[in-house]
Structures are given as C-alpha cells and as structure tokens.
Amino acid sequence: MTRPAIVTVDDDPAVSRAVARDLRRRFGEQYQIIRAVSGDDGLHALREIKLRGGRVAVLLADYRMPQMNGIAFLEQAMDLFPNARRVLLTAYADTDAAIQAINVVDVDHYLLKPWDPPEEHLYPVIEALLEAWRAAGDREVADVKVVGHRWSTPSYKVRDFLARNLVPYRWFAADEPEGRRILDAAGHGPEAVPLVVTPDGHALAAPTQSEVAAAVGLSTVPERDFYDLVIIGGGPAGLGAAVYGASEGLRTVLVEKRATGGQAGQSSRIENYLGFPDGVSGAQLTERARRQANRFGAEVLTACPVVGMEVRGSGRVIRYAETGEISAHAVILATGVSYRPLTAPGVAELTGRGVYYGSAATEAAACRDTDVYIVGGANAAGQAAAYLARYARSVSILVRGDSLERSMSYYLIQQLAAIENVRVLTQTELVEAHGNGHLEELTLHDRKAGTRRTVPATYLFVFIGAEPHTEWLGDTIARDGRGFIYTGTDLLSGGARPPGWDRDRDPLYLECSVPGIFAAGDVRANSVKRVASAVGEGAMAVTLVHRYLEGN
Ligand SMILES: Cc1cc2nc3c(=O)[nH]c(=O)nc-3n(C[C@H](O)[C@H](O)[C@H](O)COP(=O)(O)OP(=O)(O)OC[C@H]3O[C@@H](n4cnc5c(N)ncnc54)[C@H](O)[C@@H]3O)c2cc1C
Numbered sequence: 001m002t003r004p005a006i007v008t009v010d011d012d013p014a015v016s017r018a019v020a021r022d023l024r025r026r027f028g029e030q031y032q033i034i035r036a037v038s039g040d041d042g043l044h045a046l047r048e049i050k051l052r053g054g055r056v057a058v059l060l061a062d063y064r065m066p067q068m069n070g071i072a073f074l075e076q077a078m079d080l081f082p083n084a085r086r087v088l089l090t091a092y093a094d095t096d097a098a099i100q101a102i103n104v105v106d107v108d109h110y111l112l113k114p115w116d117p118p119e120e121h122l123y124p125v126i127e128a129l130l131e132a133w134r135a136a137g138d139r140e141v142a143d144v145k146v147v148g149h150r151w152s153t154p155s156y157k158v159r160d161f162l163a164r165n166l167v168p169y170r171w172f173a174a175d176e177p178e179g180r181r182i183l184d185a186a187g188h189g190p191e192a193v194p195l196v197v198t199p200d201g202h203a204l205a206a207p208t209q210s211e212v213a214a215a216v217g218l219s220t221v222p223e224r225d226f227y228d229l230v231i232i233g234g235g236p237a238g239l240g241a242a243v244y245g246a247s248e249g250l251r252t253v254l255v256e257k258r259a260t261g262g263q264a265g266q267s268s269r270i271e272n273y274l275g276f277p278d279g280v281s282g283a284q285l286t287e288r289a290r291r292q293a294n295r296f297g298a299e300v301l302t303a304c305p306v307v308g309m310e311v312r313g314s315g316r317v318i319r320y321a322e323t324g325e326i327s328a329h330a331v332i333l334a335t336g337v338s339y340r341p342l343t344a345p346g347v348a349e350l351t352g353r354g355v356y357y358g359s360a361a362t363e364a365a366a367c368r369d370t371d372v373y374i375v376g377g378a379n380a381a382g383q384a385a386a387y388l389a390r391y392a393r394s395v396s397i398l399v400r401g402d403s404l405e406r407s408m409s410y411y412l413i414q415q416l417a418a419i420e421n422v423r424v425l426t427q428t429e430l431v432e433a434h435g436n437g438h439l440e441e442l443t444l445h446d447r448k449a450g451t452r453r454t455v456p457a458t459y460l461f462v463f464i465g466a467e468p469h470t471e472w473l474g475d476t477i478a479r480d481g482r483g484f485i486y487t488g489t490d491l492l493s494g495g496a497r498p499p500g501w502d503r504d505r506d507p508l509y510l511e512c513s514v515p516g517i518f519a520a521g522d523v524r525a526n527s528v529k530r531v532a533s534a535v536g537e538g539a540m541a542v543t544l545v546h547r548y549l550e551g552n
Pocket residue numbers: 232233234235236237238255256257258259260261262263264265266267268269270271272273304305306307334335336337338358379380381383384469472520521522523528529530531532534
C-alpha cells in the first residue's frame with residue numbers, strides 16, 4: 001500500500017523546503033510529503049495522485065502566491081480530494097484577509113509563518129487534522145479504474161474484458177462524484193467514457209480492446225513470425241492444445257479474439273469437470289490453464305481477432321487484427337461458438353444495456369434486488385439462474401418447450417427446484433423488450449394460454465442456439481450447412497477425399513479439408529459441447545499435429 005500524501009504549496013522555495021523538511025521529520029514515515037512551488041504545480045501533482053488511486057490527507061497552501069493564491073488552490077484541490085484537510089499558510093500582515101477567506105472557502109485551519117518551533121505550532125495542528133482525515137475513511141484504489149455509464153455498451157465491454165481476463169478493477173459511474181473527479185484529473189469530460197486508468201495512473205479515453213489489453217500487461221502481438229503451431233481461440237479446446245503443444249516442445253502461439261476462457265470463462269460454476277468434486281468457476285479453471293500454457297512456454301495473445309487464413313506452400317498463414325501475419329507448420333482451429341441473437345423487437349437496441357448474451361458472472365453483482373429473466377433451457381441457462389439467484393430478487397427462466405428435461409442436466413433441474421426465488425416459465429416466449437436507454441420491461445407470450453403480458457425486468461440474459469465462429473474462414477475449409485467444421489471421416493464422401501486434398505492418406509481424425517489444419521472443440525461438426533471434450537480434443541489435436549509434422 002502506498003503512503004497517503006501531505007501536499008504543501010509555496011512559491012518561495014526556501015519556505016517551501018522548510019515546510020517540507022519539518023513535515024518530513026515528524027510525518028515522513030507514514031506519509032509522503034509532496035512539495036510544489038505554484039498552485040498549478042500542486043494541482044498537477046494532485047491529478048497524478050488521483051489517477052494512481054492514491055490518497056491525500058492534508059493540503060497546506062501559502063495564501064500569497066502570484067498566479068493562483070492559496071485560497072484558489074485549495075478550492076480546486078477540494079474538487080479532486082474533498083476529504084483532504086486544508087490549511088492556509090499566512091504572514092502576520094495577511095491574517096485578516098486569510099480569516100475572511102476561511103469564512104468563504106471551507107479551510108480547516110490557518111497557520112502563521114514562521115511556525116517555529118514546529119513542535120508547538122505546526123505538529124499539533126497537523127496531527128489533529130490527520131486524525132480527522134483518518135476518520136473520514138479514504139481508501140486507496142490500487143487497481144485499474146474504469147469510469148463509465150452503467151447502461152452503455154462500450155463501458156460494459158471494457159468491464160467484461162477485464163473481468164474475463166481476471167484483471168481486478170474498480171468501477172466508477174461517470175455521473176457520480178468520484179467518477180467525475182477521476183475524469184477531471186485525466187483532463188476529460190463525460191464524452192471520454194469509458195475511461196480506463198491503469199494502476200500507474202495512465203489514462204485511456206474510449207480505448208479499443210487491444211489498447212486496454214496492452215495497458216494492463218496482456219500480450220497482443222506475437223514475439224516471432226514463424227511457429228510450429230498456431231492455435232486460434234482461447235477457450236478450453238485452444239488452452240488444452242496450448243498446454244500440450246508447448247509442453248511437448250512445439251513453438252506454440254495461441255491467438256484469442258477477446259479474453260481467454262471462451263464460453264467456459266462465462267460459466268459461474270462448472271460441476272461436471274473431472275477432478276473438481278465441488279465445482280469450479282469457469283474463470284478460475286481457464287485462468288489456471290492460461291498460466292499453465294505460459295509456464296510451458298506458449299505465447300498467449302488476447303484482444304487479437306484472426307480475420308483470415310491461407311496456405312503458402314508448406315506454411316499455414318493466419319492474418320490477425322487487419323494487418324498482422326503469423327506463419328506456422330500447423331494450425332488448430334478452436335474458435336468455438338456463441339449464442340444466436342434473439343430477434344424479438346427491442347432486444348438488439350438494448351443489448352449491453354440490460355440485455356446480455358451469456359455473461360451472467362460479470363453483471364451478477366449489479367443484479368442485486370432486481371427482477372432477472374433468462375432465455376434458454378440448456379445447462380448454461382440453468383447455471384446462470386442458480387448463480388444470479390444469489391443476488392436478484394427473482395429469476396425467471398423462459399423456455400419454449402413444456403419442460404427442461406430434454407435440454408438440461410438432471411442435477412441442475414433439481415438444484416433450481418430447490419431455490420426459492422427461481423421459477424421456470426415453460427411454453428413461454430419473449431416477444432418484445434422495452435426500455436428507454438436500458439431494459440425496463442419484457443412482453444411475454446404464454447403459448448399454452450395464448451395470452452400476452454408485460455412484466456417489469458431490469459436484466460435479460462440470453463442462452464440460445466450456438467453458432468460457430470467460422471465466417472472469417474471464407475472458402476478455405478469445408479463446413480456443414482450451419483458453419484461447423486468437418487474433420488476426419490466426415491470429409492470422406494462415399495470414400496472420396498475432399499477436393500484439393502494432396503496427400504496419399506485420408507484426413508487424420510481432427511484434420512480439416514486442408515492438411516495440417518485441425519479443428520477442436522465446439523466449432524467442430526458433431527462435437528460434444530462440453531468443457532472436458534473440448535480440452536480432450538485440444539490435446540488430441542496436438543498428437544495429430546506431431547503425426548502431420550512427421551510427414552504422415
Ligand atoms: C455459461 C456457460 C456454462 C457452461 N457450463 C458448462 C458446464 O458446466 N460443463 C460443461 O462441460 N460445459 C459447459 N458449457 C459449455 C462449454 O463451456 C463449451 O463446450 C466449451 O467452452 C467449448 O470450448 P471451445 O474451446 O471449443 O470453445 P469456446 O469456449 O467457445 O472458445 C472459443 C474461443 O475462440 C475465440 N475466437 C472465436 N473466433 C475467433 C477469431 N476469429 N480469432 C481469435 N479467437 C477467436 C472466442 O473468443 C473464444 O474465446 C457452458 C457454456 C456456457 C456458455
């Protein structure tokens with residue numbers, strides 16, 4: 001923890017040094033003593049402290065200073081640190097003016113210069129002020145700070161990105177006093193949100209995801225041009241492949257569009273993954289996997305979307321983030337799936353403003369005492385309901401079918417039945433979302449009764465129909481009608497190998513329609529949509545990469 005500051009401002013360097021020296025002697029161990037020679041200088045120092053999340057306990061300013069007098073300085077300093085105690089330093093001749101000023105501005109004390117001996121005139125005053133400041137309870141904020149609007153999509157995306165990467169952050173609403181103070185310290189107005197401030201005080205206004213990633217120390221560009229193996233996608237399949245690839249000596253890079261973890265990273269509790277009898281949060285599981293991959297020497301790039309792929313001789317080249325290229329001997333596609341957008345009117349406009357796709361964990365705390373709705377009947381929806389029920393007043397799961405039995409695991413159905421504030425509305429369809437700036441109401445259609453009703457709702461989480469992330473592949477790789485990637489024997493039509501196949505062997509089990517390119521996890525046609533199978537396929541794909549590299 002950094003020490004809180006005592007800031008002194010005096011334009012006379014000799015006096016300024018003397019104040020700082022006396023303060024340091026008594027308070028230097030517990031407080032940083034910061035000295036400035038003008039009001040502007042002092043405000044600059046205060047802004048830096050604010051951006052770094054530091055604290056200011058006491059401000060001392062000389063009354064008579066040329067550009068900005070002490071009163072004006074203290075007034076502006078209060079905007080940044082309202083709890084800091086304020087002292088005006090005055091010469092005897094200025095006492096009356098100072099007293100008058102104190103009545104106008106909220107100054108705690110004035111001190112006559114010189115204050116010798118400090119033991120009598122300076123220390124008792126500062127000690128009393130420090131005690132008053134400590135009682136006010138200012139806290140250091142050493143984490144990343146995000147200032148934004150609660151119902152804004154870009155602000156949500158930044159928070160979601162940080163949360164998924166397990167970067168601790170503090171959130172400040174732009175229309176609340178501390179949020180305004182941070183914006184002010186960074187020299188920005190409300191139009192600059194989301195504002196991201198790193199622990200060392202570096203402020204980024206409306207940054208891109210890769211700017212945020214770089215600022216918080218996540219890699220976004222590869223260290224070399226050529227690798228043995230490029231893995232695209234950082235969900236369980238990609239992370240599994242990265243751990244096995246790097247541990248088996250392949251020069252491996254994993255390229256992830258957003259944050260590692262994929263869908264699993266959104267899961268509040270995975271209870272059926274081998275070795276975790278009490279369950280594990282998806283974020284924890286995948287963060288450990290990322291560290292494990294790093295430990296074996298795999299490079300992990302985040303906020304780095306892959307946008308194209310081509311074959312150049314024996315090399316496989318991927319294009320990322322518009323202009324970057326990485327070449328490799330082999331590629332594993334592990335880009336997974338995401339939920340299909342709901343088409344009901346109003347949903348698109350309110351997405352990120354109360355409507356979220358598969359992101360219950362990030363928003364859970366904000367759901368406190370609100371009415372939450374979930375669309376979907378699979379395990380992901382059930383887990384989200386169980387988790388959100390801890391915060392929300394009520395959680396309603398909307399299901400089109402007449403029960404959850406066919407789509408959700410038995411253990412989850414039992415769990416939900418035992419939670420008082422969760423209810424399952426079967427044969428119910430969402431037909432419209434309403435809200436001015438953020439979600440306020442939903443219109444539901446009861447298919448059985450044939451009736452409609454509009455209910456108040458603050459949050460809606462959507463978990464329906466998965467779609468594979470393969471649109472960026474163009475025609476390079478054979479896929480089924482829904483876009484899932486064919487591999488192995490699925491590629492053999494009546495025993496014939498895929499068009500353009502140039503090897504005198506059939507495609508290996510997880511190999512795609514181009515030799516040396518493999519697919520693993522949910523993105524693969526006919527895959528089992530589970531964490532364990534994705535991890536297993538990632539590991540298996542690495543074994544097949546070895547076989548491919550050996551010339552088979
Ligand atoms: C909320 C929730 C709860 C779940 N709970 C369970 C459970 O309890 N048990 C269980 O077994 N399964 C569960 N599942 C399913 C499980 O999470 C998935 O089966 C698993 O994550 C699939 O892993 P994957 O690596 O194949 O794909 P994904 O997890 O979808 O990961 C794919 C990754 O690829 C990235 N990507 C996509 N396109 C690109 C691109 N162009 N460039 C770079 N990167 C790209 C994505 O950003 C993503 O990070 C749950 C799913 C959800 C959503």
